[in-house]
Amino acid sequence: MFATRFDPSASQNGSQKVADKKARLLGKLKRKNRNHDSTKETQKNNELPTEDMDGDSEMKDAYSENQSGENQVDKSSDEQTLKRKRNGSDSDSDSISDSSSDSESESESDGETKAVLDEETKMTHSSIISRFKNAMEKQPNPDTEETEMDMEIEPIELKDVAPLPQFKLPRDKHLYSQSYKNKSLDWLTKPAYYDTSITKPFQDFQPSIHSIIMKNLKNEFKAENAFSVQVTLIQELLKDIIRGKLDPKPRGDYLINAATGSGKTLSYLVPIVQYIVGSSSEIRIKDSGIQSIIIVPTKPLVHQVYADALKLTKGTDINVMALKSGGDVSISDERKKIGSKLVDILITTPGRIVEHLDILDVKALRFLVVDEADRLLNQNFQDWCDLVMDKIETTYNAENEGLDLKFKLRCIKLVLSATLTTNSEKLTHLRLFRPRLVIVNSESTSELYQLPRTLDEKYLRIPEKLSYFKPLILLRFFQWIDKSGFLYNNSGLIFTKSNESSIRLNKLLNIMADKFGMGTQLSIGSINSMMDNQERAKMLKKFDTNGGILICTDLLSRGINLNSIKFVINYDLPGSTKEYIHRIGRTARAGNIGSAVTLCYGDGEFKWFKKVVYSGQQINRNGKNIVDIKFVKDRAEAEENADKETEEKTDVFELNLTDGEKQIYEECLKSL
Structure with a gap:
């Protein structure tokens, strides 16, 4: 009925008995192992040759002394063990003299020793053994693996990947105008062909060319008749200039593909000079800024176009400037002249104009000429095309903010080459507006180069x-x-x-x-x-x-x-x-x-x-x-x-x- 009361002394005595019993069993096991090793050494020594044993008396004496010493150690250890047994229990005192009971007690002690050792091993490595068992349980069973493979695999239901819902783009006016301008590339597949044999006197042009320009064409260029590309481009641009005075609706850009030596330089210089000079009754504002930029690929071509522009503007107040890298004029002097807003026509290479782009004022720009366009678009030095177009578009949008697209002023882009590229990816960098492709060829054939x-x-x-x-x-x-x-x-x-x-x-x-x-x-x-x-x-x-x-x-x-x-x-x-x-x-x-x-x-x-x-x-x-x-x-x-x-x-x-x-x-x- 009553619970057993906890006795601290009893627990201490119990633990002491367990410890004594453990030490006694361990000592007996060590002694047994020692006797077993000595028995093996005795057998080995007995098997030695007699000649060696008789010949070395010192080895025999050492051997006998070793054997006697070991026997004495064994006897002393046995006496100590017997004393411990007498002190531990009185009931075992009668069984010491009996040799048969000794053998039985030895076997029992061996079993108890092994049991104690196994129990200690289990207690010490219990956590490791438990983890090992868990890992082995998780390993797949090869017997059951074959059966699982034989089972039929359930079909997986396939579903189409649906696109994520997208938000609608805002109807921004600038985005709409860009998509409207480049909504079709039909102009690349449907060019306007003009025969190379067409010629016409400059004095018969309608609208008529300014008298000063006519004089310079005759005296400086010895030219009285215009070639096919000149007839085509000059007349169309002169019509756009007159229409622009009455109707500010923006005109389209031009892409001209004509043979080398056909007079492409004069075909764009004459309309540009005509626009700047105007009629004799008009008063021209000299500090309005750059009205035309001509971009060419090489320095020799800059000098040639500059020389032709000087000849054509002889007798006028038009200021023509050429950006010459490595020339007499330094970059600082060029920047001062550009910043004065007294330049009307600027002739440059793409790399040179990029250096002055930060101070370049293009508010009054009405003509942008890209001569030898295929080479310029292929090299695209310093990303000049995107930089120049960004400058023009930014100024165009800022100056005409609030105006409708139909009445905004914009520059006309003239793209010319004898081997004009038809790669739409490269032409996209020019950001053309309603482009018109003109091919000066003898016949309306598929041959692009003349x-x-x-x-x-x-x-x-x-x-x-x-x-x-x-x-x-x-x-x-x-x-x-x-x-x-x-x-x-x-x-x-x-x-x-x-x-x-x-x-x-x-x-x-x-x-x-x-x-x-x-x-x-x-x-x-x-x-x-x-x-x-x-x-x-x-x-x-x-x-x-x-x-x-x-x-x-x-x-x-x-x-x-x-x-x-x-x-x-x-x-x-x-x-x-x-x-x-x-x-x-x-x-x-x-x-x-x-x-x-x-x-x-x-x-x-x-x-x-x-x-x-x-x-x-x-x-x-x-x-x-x-x-x-x-x-x-x-x-x-x-x-x-x-x-x-x-x-x-x-x-x-x-x-x-x-x-x-x-x-x-x-x-x-x-x-x-």
């Missing part, structure tokens, strides 16, 4: 093994005369692939001309982008006046208008169809006669030339074919094997290099 009517194309195919003598072959070509009696030794351009090639070829040709006694017949010079503006302008003026041979790079392939150029030779092949058109377009300009010759060494260059020239059938040659100049080493042998009728109509280039000529050529290369 060559001058008076241009003759030829090519010379030379074996590849003679490419080592390429400069010597060019020197011999200067002495060649074709069937029409034309001599290729004066007023010609030689196009190379790089500045280094042009400089090296110029030096080598001058050395060879002296060695072969042709120094008095040839005047060879070089022009490249490494020269400064003054030196380049001086070289061009000398060539235009005195003639000679001018070795150049693609720097001169665009926009250079020199009517004195009679032929062009592609010493190195052009990189594309567009570059080929621009190179050969330096001759046969403004109705003059010209010839273009391409040198092809080996089958590889000839295949590339065919790919460039006939690529996609994009070039309109006005019904002409490319003439193949026949290459022979022995003219007499070639004439015997050739048909006389075809031989009389075919141009033949004979090249029979002697050992003496080859030796002189080697000496020239060493002296270079």
Whole structure:
């Protein structure tokens, strides 16, 4: 009925008994292990050879002493164990003398010892064992795994991914106007074609051209009749200028694709000057700001357009400025002049205008001209296009805020090139407004590029093994005369692939001309982008006046208008169809006669030339074919094997290099 009362002394005595029992059992187990080890050592020592044991008396004595010492230790440990047993329990005192009872007690003590050790191991590692059991229970059973795989997999219901609901865009006026302007690209697929044979006197234009401009056209440019591109663009722009005075509704932009040498520069300069000058009864505000910006790709083209603008504005108060990097005027002086708002027409390269964009005032801008647009859009230096268009659009929106789209003033963009790109992604950067694509071509065909009517194309195919003598072959070509009696030794351009090639070829040709006694017949010079503006302008003026041979790079392939150029030779092949058109377009300009010759060494260059020239059938040659100049080493042998009728109509280039000529050529290369 009553609970057992807790006795602290009893608990201490119980724990002490357990500890004593544990120590006694552990001692007995150690003694047993020691006896077992000594028995093994005794057996090993007994198995030793008798010869060794008899021969070493000292080893025998040590062995016997060791055995006696161990026996004494064992006896002492046994006596201590017996004393502990007598003190621990009185009931076990009678069983000590009995040997059989000793063996039974030893076996019982061994079992108790193992049980205690197992219990301690379980208590010490219980947490580890429990975690191990949990982990083993989580492992998959290989027997049940096969059965689960055999079970049929329930089909998963597939659902379509529905788009997330989107908010409607706000009907912002600016966004609406942009989508309205670029809602269709039909103007790219439906261009307006104009025949290249159309000409018209400037005095018959309606609306009429200002008298000062007419005078400058006649005296400075010696031009009385307008070419096809001039007739098309000048008349349309003059009509837009007159309509803009009565109706401020914005006009569309123009994209002009016309052949090289067709007069594109005057086609946009005449309307711009006409707009700035106005009629004689009007008073012009001189400090209104920049009214026209003309962007061209190269510095030589800046100088050329600047010179033409000065000629056309002669006798007027129009201020024309050209941004010339590396010229006499520093950047700080240019910024002061631009900030004075006294500049009417600004001619620049894209990189130069970006430097002055922060102070540029375009409030009065009415014309933006992008000449050689395909090259400008391809290079896109410093992201000039987006920066300039952002400047114009920001000013346009700020100045016309609150006005309706139909009555906002905006500048007309004129985009011109002989190889105008039709890539809508690149044209998008110009942010065109109601663009009109005008192609000046002889017929309404799919051919986009137009060559001058008076241009003759030829090519010379030379074996590849003679490419080592390429400069010597060019020197011999200067002495060649074709069937029409034309001599290729004066007023010609030689196009190379790089500045280094042009400089090296110029030096080598001058050395060879002296060695072969042709120094008095040839005047060879070089022009490249490494020269400064003054030196380049001086070289061009000398060539235009005195003639000679001018070795150049693609720097001169665009926009250079020199009517004195009679032929062009592609010493190195052009990189594309567009570059080929621009190179050969330096001759046969403004109705003059010209010839273009391409040198092809080996089958590889000839295949590339065919790919460039006939690529996609994009070039309109006005019904002409490319003439193949026949290459022979022995003219007499070639004439015997050739048909006389075809031989009389075919141009033949004979090249029979002697050992003496080859030796002189080697000496020239060493002296270079």
